[in-house]
Amino acid sequence: MHLCFSARGQESYLPGIAQTGEYYMKLTEKSVAVVANATSLLPNGTHTVDHLISLSVDVRQVWAPEHGFRGDADAGEHVEDGRDPKTGIPIKSLYGKTKRPPTDWLEGLDWVIYDIQDVGVRFYTYSTTLSYVIDACVEAGVPLMIMDRGNPNGHYIDGPILKPGFESMVGLHPIPVVHGLTMGEYASMVYGEHWMPATENEQWRTAFERKGGIEVIHCKGYSHREVFKEFQVPPSPNLRSIEAIWHYPSLCYFEGTPISCGRGTDAPFTLFGAPWFSGHSYDAGFTPKPDHGAKHPKYKGQLCFGQFLPTDMDTAYGAIHWNHLFDAYAYWKENAPTEAPEFFNAFFKKLAGSNELQGALESGMRVEEWVNSYYEELYQYKQKAYEYALYPHLGVETYQSN
Numbered sequence: 547m548h549l550c551f552s553a554r555g556q557e558s559y560l561p562g563i564a565q566t567g568e569y570y571m572k573l574t575e576k577s578v579a580v581v582a583n584a585t586s587l588l589p590n591g592t593h594t595v596d597h598l599i600s601l602s603v604d605v606r607q608v609w610a611p612e613h614g615f616r617g618d619a620d621a622g623e624h625v626e627d628g629r630d631p632k633t634g635i636p637i638k639s640l641y642g643k644t645k646r647p648p649t650d651w652l653e654g655l656d657w658v659i660y661d662i663q664d665v666g667v668r669f670y671t672y673s674t675t676l677s678y679v680i681d682a683c684v685e686a687g688v689p690l691m692i693m694d695r696g697n698p699n700g701h702y703i704d705g706p707i708l709k710p711g712f713e714s715m716v717g718l719h720p721i722p723v724v725h726g727l728t729m730g731e732y733a734s735m736v737y738g739e740h741w742m743p744a745t746e747n748e749q750w751r752t753a754f755e756r757k758g759g760i761e762v763i764h765c766k767g768y769s770h771r772e773v774f775k776e777f778q779v780p781p782s783p784n785l786r787s788i789e790a791i792w793h794y795p796s797l798c799y800f801e802g803t804p805i806s807c808g809r810g811t812d813a814p815f816t817l818f819g820a821p822w823f824s825g826h827s828y829d830a831g832f833t834p835k836p837d838h839g840a841k842h843p844k845y846k847g848q849l850c851f852g853q854f855l856p857t858d859m860d861t862a863y864g865a866i867h868w869n870h871l872f873d874a875y876a877y878w879k880e881n882a883p884t885e886a887p888e889f890f891n892a893f894f895k896k897l898a899g900s901n902e903l904q905g906a907l908e909s910g911m912r913v914e915e916w917v918n919s920y921y922e923e924l925y926q927y928k929q930k931a932y933e934y935a936l937y938p939h940l941g942v943e944t945y946q947s948n
Contacts, residue, residue: 802894810843819852
C-alpha cells in the first residue's frame, strides 16, 4: 500500500493553480481570500498561498475546511481560527461554528479563490464547503475563481440521489454518492441549477456575474475517460492511498454503524470490522489505536475481526461495491451478540441521503434490486452532469451504474 502519493500517471497533468498565465493578470495587486488546505500545492511543492503572494496577490485571509489548513484535524473535529505561522495571514475556519462565510468576511475582497483536492464523493465535506462559499460570493458580489484539480473517482457515476430533508455537511444537493465531477464542474452545476439560496436571487446573480462570476481555471491533461492518480499529499488524514480513495464510497456508510472502517490503523478505509465479527469471511484481525488521523478511533485498543480489502489494485472500481454493507448487515442480524449496539445510528441516513438504503437493508433487498431501484434517477442525473462537463467524458450512456 502506498502511504503517500507521488506525481505519476498522466505525464502532462497540471492542476489549475499551475496555469499561472491563465489568471496572473486578473489577480496581481488584487485582494483575495483563499480556500485552501494541505493539498493546495503546485507540482514543485509550493503552496498555493505562497505562490499567490509571490505573484503580488494580496492574500488577506485563508479559509480552512474540515481537517484544517494544514490537514491535521480529525474527521468531524471543529477547526479553530488562527494565523498561518509562515505568513501571518489570518486563518478562518469553515468547519467550526461557521460553515458559510459571513458577508463581512468578503468586504474589500476582489476575488475568492478555491483550490482543494477533492475525491468526488458526496459525503466528502470539501464540496459542501464550496457550496457555502458560492452562496456567500453571490450574495456579496465577489467573484469566485476555482483552481480545478482532477477527480480520482471521476471516471464513473454511481449511487442514489440525496433526497430533500436529508441535507447536511455530508450531503447538500440532489447528487449521487459518486458524482463524477471536478470541483469546477461541481461549482458550475450548483450555480447553474440555483441550488444555494443566493443563486436564486436574480439581482445578486447579475451583480456577481458582472464582477466575474465563477471562473474555472482548468487543469491540464485531465479526462473523465482515464483514472486520475496524481497526488502529492493525501487529501485527508484517513485517505492515505489511492486504494483507500477507491474503497471510500463503498465503506463510508459503516461510519453510521457500529462497524469500524479501520480508523486508527495504518490502512483506514481499506478494511472494516468489529470485535464481534468472527468466523465466515470476517477472520482478519486489527486493533485500532489513536493516531494522527483518529485521536479516538472506534473500538480503541480492542481486537476487531473483519475483512481486509485490496491495497495493491491495478485497476480502479467502476461502481460502488454495495456487497460489503449488505453482507455485513446480514451477518450482524444473524450473529451479533445481544450486547452489540444497534446497527444504524442517526448518522447513517445523512450519509445515505435518504431513508431508502436503511429500508432496503431491513427489508432484505438484494444488492441487484437496490441498484435497480435508483437507476432511473441516476440516469437523469448523468444527463445533467453531461451538460456541465468541462473535460472529455464517456457520455451519458456509457457511465457505469451497476
